Amino acid sequence: MKSISRRLSWMTPSNKATLICFALFAPVHMSAVSAQTPSEAYNAGCASCHTNERHFRKIARGDDAARRARIVNFMEGHPCERDDLRPLIVDFLVEKTRPN
Numbered sequence: 001m002k003s004i005s006r007r008l009s010w011m012t013p014s015n016k017a018t019l020i021c022f023a024l025f026a027p028v029h030m031s032a033v034s035a036q037t038p039s040e041a042y043n044a045g046c047a048s049c050h051t052n053e054r055h056f057r058k059i060a061r062g063d064d065a066a067r068r069a070r071i072v073n074f075m076e077g078h079p080c081e082r083d084d085l086r087p088l089i090v091d092f093l094v095e096k097t098r099p100n
């Protein structure tokens, strides 16, 4: 049986690297599909560090548009475990910080 690297010998090294990356990250990407609600998105992207919602106070000022702008701005310089879920996380926070 030919070795994998011989079978892929027609590919350039960077093609191989790309292929390997897809193989490694495809399963992670699939799980992205299952996190659908804004609250699930927050859990996936933020809850590894934030176990309570106290920290919302800092971003809980202004109307929807103002809070959205502040949240987007804040998140740009802040860690997020799931970049693909950022838009959903923003929705979640805008909703969560709406004054009642």
Ligand code: HEC
Residues within 6 Å of the ligand: 045, 046, 047, 048, 049, 050, 055, 056, 057, 058, 059, 074, 075, 078, 079, 080, 081, 089, 093
């Ligand atoms: C790698 C860990 C980590 C992740 C992931 C993370 N955070 Fe944080 N966050 C922190 C730490 C540490 C602080 C406190 C220090 C600071 O204010 O920068 C903080 C502070 C905050 C604050 C400000 C709290 C305050 O009153 O100063 C907000 C708002 C916040 N995080 C939101 C989020 C959101 C939304 C996400 C998901 C997109 C997220 N964080 C993901 C570690 C994390």
